[in-house]
Amino acid sequence: MKRAGENKKGERVAASKGVKFSTSPLLAVRLPSWRSRVVLFVLFTAFVALAGRALWLQAVSRQFLQKQGASRYERTLELPATRGKIMDRNGQVLASSIPVKAVWAIPDDVLAEPPEKLKKLAALLEMSEAELRKKLDSDRTFVYLKRQVEMDVIDKINKLDIDGLDTRKEYKRFYPQGEVMTHMVGFTNVEDVGQESMELAQQKTLVGATGSRKVIKDRLGHIVEDVGLSKEPHDGKDLTLSVDSKLQYIAFTSIKEAVEKFHAKAGAAVVLDVHTGEVLALANWPTYNPNDRTKLTGEQLRNRVITDTFEPGSTLKPFTVALALDTNRVKPTTMFDTTLSGRYVVGDRTIRDTHAHGMIDVSTIIQKSSNIGVSKIALAMPPQEMWEMFTKSGFGQAPRFGFPGAVAGRVRPYKSWRPVEQANMSFGQGISVSLLQLARSYLIFARDGDIIPLSFQKVTEKPVGQQVISPKTAAEVRAMLETVVLPGGTATQAQVPGYRVGGKTGTAQKVINGRYSQSHYIGSFAGIAPMSNPRFVIAVMVDDPTGPIHTGGGVAAPTFAALAANALRAANVSPDSTVTEIIHAEPAQEEN
Amino acid sequence: MSGKINLVLAALLVACALSVVKAQYIARHLFIDLEALQQQARQLDIDWAQLQLDQSTLGKNARIEQIARTDLNMTPLTPARTQYLTEGAK
Numbered sequence: 129m130k131r132a133g134e135n136k137k138g139e140r141v142a143a144s145k146g147v148k149f150s151t152s153p154l155l156a157v158r159l160p161s162w163r164s165r166v167v168l169f170v171l172f173t174a175f176v177a178l179a180g181r182a183l184w185l186q187a188v189s190r191q192f193l194q195k196q197g198a199s200r201y202e203r204t205l206e207l208p209a210t211r212g213k214i215m216d217r218n219g220q221v222l223a224s225s226i227p228v229k230a231v232w233a234i235p236d237d238v239l240a241e242p243p244e245k246l247k248k249l250a251a252l253l254e255m256s257e258a259e260l261r262k263k264l265d266s267d268r269t270f271v272y273l274k275r276q277v278e279m280d281v282i283d284k285i286n287k288l289d290i291d292g293l294d295t296r297k298e299y300k301r302f303y304p305q306g307e308v309m310t311h312m313v314g315f316t317n318v319e320d321v322g323q324e325s326m327e328l329a330q331q332k333t334l335v336g337a338t339g340s341r342k343v344i345k346d347r348l349g350h351i352v353e354d355v356g357l358s359k360e361p362h363d364g365k366d367l368t369l370s371v372d373s374k375l376q377y378i379a380f381t382s383i384k385e386a387v388e389k390f391h392a393k394a395g396a397a398v399v400l401d402v403h404t405g406e407v408l409a410l411a412n413w414p415t416y417n418p419n420d421r422t423k424l425t426g427e428q429l430r431n432r433v434i435t436d437t438f439e440p441g442s443t444l445k446p447f448t449v450a451l452a453l454d455t456n457r458v459k460p461t462t463m464f465d466t467t468l469s470g471r472y473v474v475g476d477r478t479i480r481d482t483h484a485h486g487m488i489d490v491s492t493i494i495q496k497s498s499n500i501g502v503s504k505i506a507l508a509m510p511p512q513e514m515w516e517m518f519t520k521s522g523f524g525q526a527p528r529f530g531f532p533g534a535v536a537g538r539v540r541p542y543k544s545w546r547p548v549e550q551a552n553m554s555f556g557q558g559i560s561v562s563l564l565q566l567a568r569s570y571l572i573f574a575r576d577g578d579i580i581p582l583s584f585q586k587v588t589e590k591p592v593g594q595q596v597i598s599p600k601t602a603a604e605v606r607a608m609l610e611t612v613v614l615p616g617g618t619a620t621q622a623q624v625p626g627y628r629v630g631g632k633t634g635t636a637q638k639v640i641n642g643r644y645s646q647s648h649y650i651g652s653f654a655g656i657a658p659m660s661n662p663r664f665v666i667a668v669m670v671d672d673p674t675g676p677i678h679t680g681g682g683v684a685a686p687t688f689a690a691l692a693a694n695a696l697r698a699a700n701v702s703p704d705s706t707v708t709e710i711i712h713a714e715p716a717q718e719e720n
Numbered sequence: 721m722s723g724k725i726n727l728v729l730a731a732l733l734v735a736c737a738l739s740v741v742k743a744q745y746i747a748r749h750l751f752i753d754l755e756a757l758q759q760q761a762r763q764l765d766i767d768w769a770q771l772q773l774d775q776s777t778l779g780k781n782a783r784i785e786q787i788a789r790t791d792l793n794m795t796p797l798t799p800a801r802t803q804y805l806t807e808g809a810k
Contacts, residue, residue, distance in 0.1 A: 210769075213769070213772075220775075220776050220779070221772045221773055221775070221776040222776070224769050224772060224773045224776075225769070226766065226769060226770055226773065227766055302773050304773055304776035304777040304780065305776065305780060306780075308780075308781070308782065346748070350752045350755065351751065351752065351755045352748040352751055352752060353747075353748065353751060373781060374781060377781035377782065377785075381782075625798060625799045625800060626798075626799030626800075626802075627799075694796075697797060702804065702806075703799055703804060
């Protein structure tokens with residue numbers, strides 16, 4: 129009511145100035161009525177357009193817009209995973225991945241930079257300027273200049289401030305033990321994928337899984353918030369091998385010295401732990417440096433302990449004798465006539481001993497390594513039993529210790545054995561084994577007649593053995609093996625001062641073009657140390673010694689002695705013999 | 721009466737809104753610190769791996785033997801020159 133009154137008052141004020149609104153001539157103009165409708169319609173369509181646009185943005189292209197928005201503040205980070213370390217049994221690092229960077233370039237941009245910068249870049253990348261320019265001379269927009277560049281070099285490259293040059297994070301694997309350990313550990317390629325040995329065998333557990341996370345970054349590049357789901361990276365698992373760095377070094381230097389001393393083509397040695405079946409050392413010569421593989425040859429790469437088979441020769445004799453002892457066919461003192469002529473005819477073939485031994489007992493057959501003696505023992509037994517003995521000892525059996533390239537060797541089925549072949553096999557001809565198989569089979573004698581699986585990884589549980597011969601037989605064979613290194617045996621050079629050791633030599637003629645060579649040999653020795661309480665089985669193989677000495681007793685036995693002496697000392701094994709100085713007597717002449 | 725309540729609520733609302741802004745700000749700062757520390761942890765891991773590697777490289781048996789033989793003039797031990805003591809023996 130009040131307001132109405134005021135209005136009336138205002139009207140009066142306006143009116144008092146002389147112009148009356150109600151009578152404004154403008155209002156008197158009558159507009160065509162369609163004009164207001166047009167305005168209304170235009171306004172309406174404008175609103176419809178706005179509504180339509182809003183609908184378009186909110187409903188139809190919403191996803192696209194949100195994505196675009198997110199891409200302006202969200203970043204997806206890749207979280208790299210490190211490949212697991214490889215360590216020896218005492219935790220010493222044998223292989224470890226360290227972050228490095230790959231340098232890549234956009235060629236056109238880099239080439240636009242001043243030449244002196246390119247010169248400096250070439251120097252930092254350890255290549256000539258011409259090489260660098262050749263790499264940049266490409267139609268592609270992405271060129272790797274160098275991979276696995278270490279971080280301190282990257283810092284220097286960044287200081288050059290070259291356009292079109294960028295880096296990508298990657299890992300480089302380092303092998304601190306280098307050539308000594310490489311046949312055990314192996315190596316990875318530039319993509320961090322295992323290529324050899326344990327790096328290859330354990331690829332699945334060593335490799336990590338890369339993760340990723342979505343984050344919001346602020347203007348300064350700080351991460352301020354996690355958004356959405358993140359995937360945690362999983363680093364690869366560390367691997368603890370069975371190998372002992374110290375023993376490995378000892379084995380490596382021993383075999384290296386042997387190959388050089390006897391002018392051999394190659395050599396290999398393996399050390400096993402008698403109680404756990406762990407491979408404590410596995411050495412090869414020639415070898416290579418895994419950190420620099422530019423001049424790598426197949427010869428160097430070859431892991432002779434595992435991938436090469438050879439005819440073991442006389443190192444197999446104890447198995448025939450053990451079988452005969454175990455089945456009570458003979459006793460260590462049973463006498464055999466190994467003939468005074470050193471010749472023994474089986475079928476159409478003659479088995480020879482280089483030195484005739486006449487009437488000797490079983491123990492002496494092993495000590496003197498008489499082919500005739502062991503053939504006579506073998507021929508008294510059915511082939512099937514011998515075949516079973518070989519098979520149980522792991523010969524001709526596919527190895528199950530998960531090492532790439534491991535071979536099974538060859539033992540022919542017993543049904544096809546002719547008597548002369550059976551005799552040959554009793555002294556290790558016509559059968560092939562790897563050095564690792566040979567070493568493992570000697571566990572039967574080193575332990576109390578059972579054989580256990582081998583392991584390349586540290587063993588925490590006591591392995592379960594499979595009985596092959598009785599503990600009594602194993603002890604009898606051990607006693608015989610000890611006589612081999614004593615005066616009168618074929619491997620007097622295998623004696624170790626301060627310790628009682630035992631073993632068996634083997635000299636095999638190499639098969640060249642399908643025939644036994646008269647000038648190429650493989651000398652081997654498989655031994656047990658110390659005898660009073662066996663701790664190690666050590667097998668040594670020297671391939672093709674071209675010096676004046678070529679027998680197992682001459683080349684492999686002294687290598688075994690050097691290896692065993694150092695290994696026993698390194699492992700703190702207390703001496704079990706009072707003999708501390710050894711004067712080498714001439715070893716008895718051995719047979720094959 | 722209702723006008724006063726509105727005023728108080730409005731003031732509370734503004735205070736809450738400001739505290740949310742503040743909390744978010746602090747949260748982001750703390751997150752940045754966390755990130756920096758995690759980065760540092762990663763770097764320390766890398767350094768640790770590098771040091772382990774260096775230890776292994778410097779502690780190589782070949783290097784030790786070489787130094788012992790040439791620099792320190794040491795010779796390997798032989799049982800002949802060793803006196804063994806057995807615990808409990810008279």
